Amino acid sequence: MAMSDTLKAISDPVRRQILNLLKDQSKPAGEIAAQFELTPATVSYHLKLLKQAHLITERREKNFIYYDLNASVFEEVLSWIYSLGIGGTPHDKK
Amino acid sequence: MAMSDTLKAISDPVRRQILNLLKDQSKPAGEIAAQFELTPATVSYHLKLLKQAHLITERREKNFIYYDLNASVFEEVLSWIYSLGIGGTPHDKK
DNA sequence: CATCTAATTAGAAAATATTCAAAATAGAAT
DNA sequence: ATTCTATTTTGAATATTTTCTAATTAGATG
Numbered sequence: 001m002a003m004s005d006t007l008k009a010i011s012d013p014v015r016r017q018i019l020n021l022l023k024d025q026s027k028p029a030g031e032i033a034a035q036f037e038l039t040p041a042t043v044s045y046h047l048k049l050l051k052q053a054h055l056i057t058e059r060r061e062k063n064f065i066y067y068d069l070n071a072s073v074f075e076e077v078l079s080w081i082y083s084l085g086i087g088g089t090p091h092d093k094k
Numbered sequence: 095m096a097m098s099d100t101l102k103a104i105s106d107p108v109r110r111q112i113l114n115l116l117k118d119q120s121k122p123a124g125e126i127a128a129q130f131e132l133t134p135a136t137v138s139y140h141l142k143l144l145k146q147a148h149l150i151t152e153r154r155e156k157n158f159i160y161y162d163l164n165a166s167v168f169e170e171v172l173s174w175i176y177s178l179g180i181g182g183t184p185h186d187k188k
Numbered sequence: 189c190a191t192c193t194a195a196t197t198a199g200a201a202a203a204t205a206t207t208c209a210a211a212a213t214a215g216a217a218t
Numbered sequence: 219a220t221t222c223t224a225t226t227t228t229g230a231a232t233a234t235t236t237t238c239t240a241a242t243t244a245g246a247t248g
Contacts, residue, residue, distance in 0.1 A: 004107060007101070007104055007105045007110075008105050010101055010105075011101045011102050011104075011105035012205090012206085013098060014206095016101075016174075019178060020178075023177070023178055023179060028224080028225090029224070029225055029226085030223095030224060030225075033225090038206095038207075038208090039207075039208055039209080040224085040225065040226085041207080041208065041209080041210095041225090041226075041227080041228095042206075042207050042208070044225065044226055044227085045205095045206075045207080045226090045227095046206090047225095047226095048226085048227095049205095060214090060215085062215085062216070062224095063214075063215050063216055063217095063222095063223060063224055063225085064223095064224065064225085065224075065225065065226090069178065069179075071175070071178045071179055071180040072180065074175045074178070074180050075180070077175070078172070078175065078180070080110075081165070081168045081171070081172065083117070084113060084114075084117055084163065084165045084168070085117065085163075085165055086165040086166065086168050086169070086172070106235090106236085108236090122194080122195090123194070123195055123196085124193095124194060124195075127195090132236095132237075132238090133237075133238060133239080134194085134195065134196085135195090135196075135197085135237080135238070135239080135240095136236075136237050136238070137195095138195065138196055138197085139196090139197095139235095139236075139237080140236090141195095141196095142196085142197095154244090154245085156194095156245085156246070157192095157193060157194055157195085157244075157245050157246055157247095158193095158194065158195085159194075159195065159196090189248105190247105190248090191246100191247085191248080192245105192246080192247075192248090193244100193245090193246080193247095194243105194244090194245090194246100195242100195243085195244085195245105196241105196242075196243070196244095197240105197241085197242070197243085198239105198240085198241075198242085199238105199239095199240090199241100200237100200238090200239090201236105201237080201238080201239105202235100202236080202237075202238095203234105203235080203236070203237085204233100204234080204235070204236085205232100205233080205234070205235085206231100206232080206233070206234085207230100207231080207232075207233090208229105208230090208231085208232100209228105209229095209230095209231105210227105210228085210229090211226105211227080211228075211229100212225105212226080212227065212228085213224105213225085213226070213227085214223100214224090214225085214226095215222105215223090215224090215225105216221100216222080216223080216224100217220105217221085217222075217223095218219105218220085218221075218222085
């Protein structure tokens with residue numbers, strides 16, 4: 001179920017963009033929501049799905065909720081992709 | 095749009111299983127359909143989506159349509175995942 | 189060319205996913 | 219304790235996806 005959750009989570013462009021935003025540093029929900037033309041409620045829904053897929057973790061600080069990226073769950077996805085026999089050296093540059 | 099199509103395609107378990115079936119050798123649509131408790135029409139719909147994502151190619155032979163895996167489109171997905179800074183050496187075994 | 193086989197396309201129904209407005213929660217600040 | 223701020227949850231509307239049955243296509247075979 002784990003990989004299925006991961007892939008479902010990243011199948012949505014909004015959720016991928018959220019992961020991109022958290023790449024360098026964690027951010028509070030409001031700051032994340034501000035990047036989209038969506039209501040905070042909608043972004044909160046996407047955060048919930050990412051959280052359920054363990055792609056992000058949350059951390060309270062003051063009255064903000066900070067979200068952190070957890071890219072380690074991609075391991076399983078990478079293994080599956082490589083099992084399909086993708087050509088070339090993994091992560092080969094150019 | 096390419097990566098979006100790829101990720102959408104592999105977000106469905108039926109379509110992932112189809113890719114798994116094609117891992118070692120190409121197979122005709124009927125043989126693929128037989129692996130699922132779905133009608134041939136439904137499996138054909140999934141094949142269409144995989145084709146649109148360029149994850150498979152089709153090839154006519156007699157009156158069968160053989161499908162082949164094309165895992166090369168995963169390159170872009172892999173790049174994105176690595177850009178998120180996944181820990182460890184790419185494709186590190188254990 | 190009539191027919192059979194393999195598979196797809198069309199159209200509609202059912203199931204899921206996404207979105208928003210309004211209400212609720214949780215903690216901080218006054 | 220009341221209020222303010224950040225965020226989530228709820229419930230309903232809309233959009234998208236998946237599935238099926240029935241009809242169609244494309245090529246092979248008699």
